[in-house]
Amino acid sequence: ILNVEQSPQSLHVQEGDSTNFTCSFPSSNFYALHWYRWETAKSPEALFVMTLNGDEKKKGQISATLNTKEGYSYLYIKGSQPEDSATYLCAFHDTDKLIFGTGTRLQVFP
């Protein structure tokens, strides 16, 4: 059974702080890794799809890196804002389905 783990489980930061989370996944048979942002009462929203070892992707103040050899991805948020409060999910693309981690719940206080 493939396992995708995310840490930390939750994070509370002050507005303006930078933060990062980790997603660990199986390093063999890698296809892709997805990051989603899920705000309360909304639909999960795709942030990044990462496919190549060493990939770095950026969207505004959010960026992600990928290391497929060691099986991890980092998500960084620079200068967190209250509107960044959400659960951040990663999903390992296993052949023909996504296997999700349990997410990192980020709370940014003004």
Add this chain to the structure above:
Amino acid sequence: KAGVTQTPRYLIKTRGQQVTLSCSPISGHRSVSWYQQTPGQGLQFLFEYFSETQRNKGNFPGRFSGRQFSNSRSEMNVSTLELGDSALYLCASSFRTGYPWEQYFGPGTRLTVT
């Protein structure tokens, strides 16, 4: 372009009953996947339908079933409901061309079994 819609948004059922949830994908998308989320668990994959055929199934009992219609709309059915079926059920659609494909999620149906 309209997003993925799910109906109903909230549902309360009694143990032993059955329930049907509906998902309308983004126009042009032919794949619909279903996920279950319970407290403390990540999204658990239920099944995927593509062009009216089930392509893949997660590790759930046979009480969970689904189907897809020719317009790509999908339904998920749970028979003989148990308390543990209380969860948020999300569907996601994708066009499924190229690889890897992106999935677009609906807002979910919150099912409560009493």
